[in-house]
Amino acid sequence: MTLIDLTAPIIRDSRLDGLPVAIIGAGPIGLAAAANLVERGVDFVIYETGDSIASSVLSWGHIRLFSPWKHLIDPAARRLLEASGWTAPRYQDKAPNGRELVEQYLAPLASLDSISSRIHTGVTVASVTRLGMDRTRTTGRAATPFALRITGTEGSVTEVTARAVIDASGTYRTTNSLGSNGLDPLGIHSVADRVTHALPDILGVDRSRFAGKHITVVGAGHSAANTLINLSTLIQTSPDTTVSWVIRNRSAVRVFTAEDDELPGRAALGSKVKRLIDFGVITVLDGFEILELAPSGDQVDIAGLRNGSIEHFSTDLIVNSTGFRPDLGILREIRLSLDSIVEAPAMLAPLIDPNLHSCGTVEPHGFVELEQPEPNFFIAGMKSYGRAPTFLLATGYEQVRSITAYLAGDLDSATNVELVLPYTGVCSTDASASSCCS
Template structure:
């Protein structure tokens, strides 16, 4: 990689932003919804996707069934764009797998004539800044274009933008396994024993789990999905055992409520609860992991504390279902206002902080809560939630609808935010942060 590979970018001397696109980072559900909303308002847009296709992160857990039906998964502007192309919408009440969300919705959306030419794949954004300005310079900042550095294979490209919507998600940056949120002391020595959230237990990853002892860490819906599949495998492959560990004293968020307005989400919790009661899953609550270290036979020892007593567990592998955190490295030169606890936009954080909210309620929010000191820069979708759980796609769709109205100059509409989400039926303030691995659909 050499400097000679970088193109020379020029901006008219007036420093006007006219003629530059809004850049959306990420071609997942929320990123493509943002693009559809912007196009509907006549705003030029460019989508940069790190993967080779739309919905690349969703494909990674495509074997997992969503607990939201199709009626909650399609953005309105995206639906209108698809309708023009003759798209046949799936049955509203059916529950898709992640791969179906990609193939039946995101891929057709990305291929829509109005959008297809505006998406660049294999384009990883490594840095976002203002052209010629680091975060300390203020004079003329709002009228200076954004500058994005993009890695494509072994080459680097630059892109100017009038505004940036970062909808790149959090799937690639899981939380740490230890209770303190940090990596094991010697991460390389246990790397092969740790799997990410939502492995394909009954499919591609079956051999890793069959006849083995697996420890699942986390108290959200991602953990529950994995536990249910491991319990099925245990009936099919002798010697397969499952231990589930959580930091809190009660996995109430996972077990859910019969009043959950998303039936599949409620069933997920009830099924997990049944497996614990039947003894098919060993639940180790109030367990705080301190470290992981290698053991004989390619196994791993998990050291921790339970109610003040030292506890060590030897297993074959560990599934990290502790949730995710935003990758903020590429935004070091952007003026962000983030909450110190959940790393969400400061005005949004009190509405979603699991330490403050034990219920599944999410207050309506849009551009006013998503704004940063950096004009025309927005975090949207999962990344806007920082480390907070229970994000639903409907939330992200309303976020980008509001942002699109703001960028179109319709400031009143941008602040008329309406969001009606299915209630979980669960209300508990005890150890609410433990649910940070909740699945996001």
């Protein structure tokens, strides 16, 4: 049962007239939402935490996506770009890396006159609420503007209003914990400088930090696999580098069972990692649940439970590749209906359950599955999948096409959702695994 009455008129109120749609995040999905709103003549503004558009993508810009170009360009964005004289990348069956995605597609899109003037970078949406209303007040709520509290890089704090909000802020900045219980291991703050985010640029700007060290990669998904492969390349020129791979299960199911994957780049990761293990390049510690971290000279002592006993080993650096989770703190005053397990919108969660669905078997969905008890508030993109790692950009593009059609009053288009995705196998049997479907 949907929360929206599709036969009811869309609420119009003088307090909302003239206000823009606020988009949180200037990544692929936020910019796709902007492109769709441009086509529909709906005003909008984009707020991006990073100093540039797609800052999260650029942070892993050295990593190649699994999806080829033909699945990475939003249809509305393509139309706007081609009208400006832009030409799509020539090899549509080739998968770009993150930097190429930004330089060849997202940056030109964000530079269009119809979009660039509405982007604010270096600002963070600290919270979203209703103007003069906390989440407990109901009367007149739908006709009351949203209020977004914005913090700037120099500590400035302002508030802006909007008629609707699309939260496309993603999950890359909020990683899962290293602990199997969902909490940070005891002692992590004492060694925080020796724990890195997922997908460090091991062969580039971060090379000197990793060369000649004992590196421990934690996580059973494809982010971990990419890092392991890059470390094996580093070993070729820095043979005193050693690598351990810690996973809490008995095997990294997602990395090794993708022979039927229609995303060939992703399918190849498993075979590469298996060869590295067979050749002794990577030491695997499976069934290892991290409990505590402590400094041990210049290294980190990792204590964990394995086979019913406490085991210890030391490492120089830890790469946290355990996946990502949504930042829900900024939405504390927004009325949400989220699945209690994966933290996705309640109606979407059964469609993306990583125990049952792959990236390519997720059914088309749009505003109906994404809407919340808070009228005209939507979570889209990777954040809409909560902790599930089964997201594809093409899925997010259809999400925002439907959402923006609804906001423009075009219910026929909003409810007509269609999407054809490549078959990708089961993305994960563990909802905390790293995102595998970029």
